[in-house]
Structures are given as structure tokens and as C-alpha cells.
Amino acid sequence: MTRSTDTKDRIFSATLQLISEQGYTGTTVDEIVARAGVAKGTMYYHFSGKAELVEALIAEQLAPVAKGFRETAESVSDPTAAIDALVRFELEWIRDNRAFAKMLITELWREDRAWRQTLVFLRHQIIGSISEVISRGLKAHAFRGDIDPDFAGSALFGLVATTALDWLVFSPERPIEFIADQVSRLAATATRA
Secondary structure (H helix, E strand, O other): OOHHHHHHHHHHHHHHHHHHHHOOOOOOHHHHHHHHOOOHHHHHHHOOOHHHHHHHHHHHHHHHHHHHHHHHHHHOOOHHHHHHHHHHHHHHHHHHOHHHHHHHHHHHOOOOOOOHHHHHHHHHHHHHHHHHHHHHHHHOOOEOOOOOHHHHHHHHHHHHHHHHHHHHHHOOOOOHHHHHHHHHHHHHHHHEO
16 A cells, blocks of 8 residues: 555545534534644645545445446346345445445435536446346346336335445344345335236
């Protein structure tokens, strides 16, 4: 890891912590650099401002997630099992990246943010993987024929995301297997022929 990469990682980590604690609007550049332990000029060397910093953070965090969704979708040929695998993947990712997931959920539906295009692009890739599995299930007659793959992909992603955050806040003692099974049962009720 280079010194520059380490510095950016510290800035990203501080930004994520602060935004998850007090929101984007409530977080200042001064607080970010203080928590990261870097000079303000160092932050501006890497990013032109707070909005560009958050956009870079979103892109860095979501690109591997999009890749993971795609690989998970492609690794399981049976559409029903692929949906279950995608549910599990998303739950695990949210559990392991809770602060970022919380920030993502709060920012996903805001239309006035500078990073909206980046978020839309990565959202399209992630939900596209789910939609492709649903399309495969429709072609194989494993899912109900009246389901729109794009809408269902978005709905399933949102269901898992909000369920995961609810689980982690209100019922963290429940094992992930229980949560994954419950969400998969809901998905089965809604999609399966």
C-alpha cells in the first residue's frame, strides 16, 4: 500500500464514520481531516471537495459489490438458487459494511447530490445482476410470468437492504441463516410459479 493510498483510506474511513454518525450535511471537511489525522490541504490534494470525496468513496465501495453481485449471479445456474445466493451475498455485504450500507441507503433516493450519476450507474449494475437472474427464471418458467424483471430486481434489492439494516439494529442476535431464509421465503412467495 502506498502512502497516498493509505492517506485516501484514512480520509474515506473518517468520512464514512462521520456521515454515518451525523449525516452528509452535518459533516464538515474540518471534521473529516481532524478524524483522519491529515492536513486540510492533503484532503484537497486528493479531492476537490466534500461532494467529490463522497462520490469517490461510493465508487470505490460499490464497484467490488457490483462485481460480487455479477459473479454470484453467474456462478449459480438454477435461478431459484441464484436468488437465494444473491440474498445471502447482499446480507453478508451489509453486515460486513454496515456504516457504508447505512450511508448508501440514506443517500440512494436523494436526487440533489453531486454523486447521483455514479450511484445510478452502480445501482444499475447491482440491480441488473438480480434482474438478469429473474429473466433467466422467467425463461425457464421457474418464476411467475407476470413479473417485470427490472422492477422485481429493484424490489428485492431494497427488501434485502432494509431487512438487513433492521436486523442489525433491532435483532442482531438472530443468525444470518435465519434472516436469509426468511427473505428467500418472501422472494419465493412473490416470484415462483
